[in-house]
Amino acid sequence: EAxxxxxxxxxxxxxxxxxxxxxxxxxxxDKMYWYQQDPGMELHLIHYSYGVNSTEKGDLSSESTVSRIxxxxxxLTLESARPSHTSQYLCASTGGGLDGYTxxxxxxxxxx
Amino acid sequence: xxxxxxxxxxMFVQEKEAxxxxxxxxxxxxxxxxxxxxxxxxxxxxxxxxxxxYDEQNATEGRYSLNFQKARKSANLVISASQLGxxxxxxxxxxxxSSYKLIxxxxxxxxxxx
Numbered sequence: 001e002a003x004x005x006x007x008x009x010x011x012x013x014x015x016x017x018x019x020x021x022x023x024x025x026x027x028x029x030d031k032m033y034w035y036q037q038d039p040g041m042e043l044h045l046i047h048y049s050y051g052v053n054s055t056e057k058g059d060l061s062s063e064s065t066v067s068r069i070x071x072x073x074x075x076l077t078l079e080s081a082r083p084s085h086t087s088q089y090l091c092a093s094t095g096g097g098l099d100g101y102t103x104x105x106x107x108x109x110x111x112x
Numbered sequence: 113x114x115x116x117x118x119x120x121x122x123m124f125v126q127e128k129e130a131x132x133x134x135x136x137x138x139x140x141x142x143x144x145x146x147x148x149x150x151x152x153x154x155x156x157x158x159x160x161x162x163x164x165x166y167d168e169q170n171a172t173e174g175r176y177s178l179n180f181q182k183a184r185k186s187a188n189l190v191i192s193a194s195q196l197g198x199x200x201x202x203x204x205x206x207x208x209x210s211s212y213k214l215i216x217x218x219x220x221x222x223x224x225x226x
Contacts, residue, residue: 088155
């Protein structure tokens, strides 16, 4: 049973559409992350948050934005999707300290 | 800055044999953690094993062990008695204790031959 949930699992959408990828966790973790991964490639950190109303850009520049209004919820938004946004997006969280990182199942986004 | 290097894009191993996947890292943090994840073709990230920088013994989890050599800044994953289900991408990752960002290497694709 997953403690971190991502929806949708797959999304095919047209160019120019606004999309929001959902990520929710039930573990009370204060630290949450978004990674972007092309098939067979490494994971790139694009956004992270260390608590409510705290968001930072990651190491890879991204046109997406995030918000953290509630501890359990960390959605990612693309205002105008483009084919270059086609990728897998993985959400993760940790409680810090000696806690490990829990990953969601990912959203595979295709922009046509 | 933190960096993870995995120099083996792809590896083959015969079923039931052991295989070592290489990982080197660089960090200015005195305290840090090293992780290995498995990613099958379905895309989810499966946690395998963790090594803290101050742990004196190498971590082990079932068929997985981590060969941690701190002076050489290496954290190689050893899989013993390979199984067909071990075929997947394997990622080494690091978190420095000055930051809770988890940074990944480029991964190694392992194929287990019957």
